[in-house]
Amino acid sequence: MLDKVLFYFFAGLAVASAVLMVTRRNVVHSAIFLITALLATAGIFLQLRAEFLFIVQIILYVGGIMVLFVFVIMLVNLDVALQQIQFARQKWVALFVALALAGQAGFMFWSSGKVPGQGFPVLTAAAAGNLPPNSETVAHSLFESYLLPFEIASVLLLVAMIGAVVMAKKRT
Amino acid sequence: MNAVFQSTIEFLKVFWAPLLCGLAVVAILPLIVGYIVLVERKIMADMQARLGPMRVGPHGLLQPIADAVKLLIKEDIIPDNADKLVFWLAPVLSVGAALLSLAGLAIGPAFQIAQDINIGILFVVGVSAMGIFGIVLGGWASNSHYSLMGALRSSAQLVSYETAAGMALVSALLFTGTLNIKSIVEAQSKEGIWFVMLAPVAFFTYLVASIAETNRAPFDLPEAESELVAGYMTEFSGFRWSLYFLAEYANMIVVASVATTLFLGGWLRPFASVRWLNFLDFIPALLMVAVGIYCVQRVPKQPTRVQQMFMLAVAGLCFVLGLALLAPVVVPAAKPFYAGIHGAFWFIFKVSLYIYFFMWLRFTIPRYRFDQLMRLGWHFLIPLSIVNVLLVGVALIAGAYFHLQGWGLLLVTTPAAVMALIVAFLILAIEKEHGARRDQTSAPDFYAG
Numbered sequence: 001m002l003d004k005v006l007f008y009f010f011a012g013l014a015v016a017s018a019v020l021m022v023t024r025r026n027v028v029h030s031a032i033f034l035i036t037a038l039l040a041t042a043g044i045f046l047q048l049r050a051e052f053l054f055i056v057q058i059i060l061y062v063g064g065i066m067v068l069f070v071f072v073i074m075l076v077n078l079d080v081a082l083q084q085i086q087f088a089r090q091k092w093v094a095l096f097v098a099l100a101l102a103g104q105a106g107f108m109f110w111s112s113g114k115v116p117g118q119g120f121p122v123l124t125a126a127a128a129g130n131l132p133p134n135s136e137t138v139a140h141s142l143f144e145s146y147l148l149p150f151e152i153a154s155v156l157l158l159v160a161m162i163g164a165v166v167m168a169k170k171r172t
Numbered sequence: 173m174n175a176v177f178q179s180t181i182e183f184l185k186v187f188w189a190p191l192l193c194g195l196a197v198v199a200i201l202p203l204i205v206g207y208i209v210l211v212e213r214k215i216m217a218d219m220q221a222r223l224g225p226m227r228v229g230p231h232g233l234l235q236p237i238a239d240a241v242k243l244l245i246k247e248d249i250i251p252d253n254a255d256k257l258v259f260w261l262a263p264v265l266s267v268g269a270a271l272l273s274l275a276g277l278a279i280g281p282a283f284q285i286a287q288d289i290n291i292g293i294l295f296v297v298g299v300s301a302m303g304i305f306g307i308v309l310g311g312w313a314s315n316s317h318y319s320l321m322g323a324l325r326s327s328a329q330l331v332s333y334e335t336a337a338g339m340a341l342v343s344a345l346l347f348t349g350t351l352n353i354k355s356i357v358e359a360q361s362k363e364g365i366w367f368v369m370l371a372p373v374a375f376f377t378y379l380v381a382s383i384a385e386t387n388r389a390p391f392d393l394p395e396a397e398s399e400l401v402a403g404y405m406t407e408f409s410g411f412r413w414s415l416y417f418l419a420e421y422a423n424m425i426v427v428a429s430v431a432t433t434l435f436l437g438g439w440l441r442p443f444a445s446v447r448w449l450n451f452l453d454f455i456p457a458l459l460m461v462a463v464g465i466y467c468v469q470r471v472p473k474q475p476t477r478v479q480q481m482f483m484l485a486v487a488g489l490c491f492v493l494g495l496a497l498l499a500p501v502v503v504p505a506a507k508p509f510y511a512g513i514h515g516a517f518w519f520i521f522k523v524s525l526y527i528y529f530f531m532w533l534r535f536t537i538p539r540y541r542f543d544q545l546m547r548l549g550w551h552f553l554i555p556l557s558i559v560n561v562l563l564v565g566v567a568l569i570a571g572a573y574f575h576l577q578g579w580g581l582l583l584v585t586t587p588a589a590v591m592a593l594i595v596a597f598l599i600l601a602i603e604k605e606h607g608a609r610r611d612q613t614s615a616p617d618f619y620a621g
Contacts, residue, residue: 001179002183004179026255028255028312032309052291052294055298058298058302059297059298063304064331067308070309070312071308071324071328071331074308074320074323075324133290135294136350
């Protein structure tokens with residue numbers, strides 16, 4: 001029961017703040033609502049007992065990426081940005097993509113249980129006191145089962161980092 | 173409605189103790205912070221050969237309460253063109269993040285609000301880093317150039333030094349293999365050696381980075397009064413201003429506690445595993461009694477009756493604390509409380525020493541220039557901390573190969589530390605050459621970052 005209440009609280013908060021983030025005209029307000037949405041998602045992770053994902057969400061998205069977002073927003077001249085009509089040309093494409101996504105999700109919900117092998121697998125919950133230690137489990141799967149993808153992703157990030165440094169460097 | 177009520181009951185049944193503890197911390201922390209400020213003013217006065225606050229209470233002991241009352245009844249000013257909602261939200265965010273991160277800390281084996289979180293140290297570091305939003309949004313919402321500049325500086329500084337601090341934490345965590353705060357301290361008690369000995373370079377990096385993260389001198393560029401009035405706090409007054417102040421000092425407590433937990437052995441006594449040094453257990457009690465006797469000695473010198481009574485009360489408090497600290501060592505019946513009471517004493521003692529070091533630096537070293545600060549972070553601390561993580565890792569593998577444990581680990585970690593130091597000097601030499609060339613070609617960019 002408590003789990004359900006917490007889930008609907010965080011999920012509602014996430015959806016509401018996501019909507020508010022898109023509809024606000026003021027960029028900083030949008031950023032605040034995006035932070036709220038990300039925090040609410042972190043809350044859902046915590047409700048699912050995924051402590052490690054919860055803190056990674058907070059450290060990476062809220063503490064890292066959003067700080068840079070807000071930082072950039074403050075450096076940009078907001079008055080100019082506000083006068084421009086934004087996203088106008090993408091309206092129909094966005095609508096189409098959103099409808100397609102909603103249709104797919106709806107099909108997943110509808111088909112679960114009806115078509116064998118389709119829809120969401122329903123997992124049984126582990127007893128709360130019986131969970132394996134979170135960060136250790138993540139570490140084992142990252143560095144044992146998925147070592148190669150992990151390394152490829154790191155190399156990709158390194159390339160992006162070096163590229164950013166090269167582009168930011170003054171040409172003297 | 174019934175379901176909501178039921179789940180609330182269910183929630184309270186499980187969480188009543190942490191909730192009460194949290195409430196207590198929120199209630200007591202402002203008082204503690206007030207007294208840290210008083211101690212800071214007294215230390216500053218001592219270093220500058222003055223007396224400091226002396227008027228309110230004996231030796232200014234009631235000054236924090238007078239200050240708090242003044243701040244509470246001050247007029248609350250909101251600038252006309254400020255973004256009212258964000259202006260209201262920003263200080264709350266700052267102080268909320270700082271208070272929330274306190275929940276993960278363990279003051280002793282028994283005193284921890286959020287018991288045994290698997291991700292303990294990450295929780296504390298990650299949540300306290302969220303306080304930056306309070307500063308940035310506050311600076312933006314004030315709609316003032318000084319505030320915005322302070323906020324920009326602050327976020328640039330925090331993002332830069334977060335990396336170095338994180339790498340320093342990784343070096344220490346390599347020894348434990350866990351993020352749980354209790355397990356980290358227990359690992360140090362099992363090894364019989366604090367991680368500051370095993371990873372001194374990491375401790376140094378964390379020390380510098382933590383000063384920068386808490387915006388303290390010599391890295392207090394975001395609120396440099398000679399350049400930016402008061403930085404992001406320029407437009408804030410009264411209670412809101414005091415919230416920012418509270419957040420700053422709470423953050424100091426948080427970084428000091430993280431350093432204590434990871435590097436200084438948490439709640440452990442110095443040389444906790446050495447039997448013949450057990451007489452060190454008497455030190456806390458002796459310290460308290462000494463302070464009490466000093467207070468009693470000062471009583472006749474107080475000018476008024478009230479102040480004399482107050483001084484006696486302080487002495488009495490010291491004696492009671494001394495007794496409480498003595499009991500677990502002497503009385504066998506009180507033995508079970510030893511870990512809790514003495515743990516809390518040593519933890520608070522180490523945190524105080526760390527904060528004292530912050531203050532000492534503040535009154536000793538002049539403020540950095542902003543481009544120097546950025547260069548120190550990116551060109552010196554981050555490379556050094558990354559190299560140190562690598563070296564500590566190699567040392568650990570070597571230690572496992574030779575089956576070294578405890579003090580024996582020093583055999584492999586000391587060469588690693590020496591090599592890290594050599595790397596540090598190399599980086600400094602290269603930096604010096606580059607810096608000299610850069611200063612010749614272009615003027616420093618004061619708002620860089």
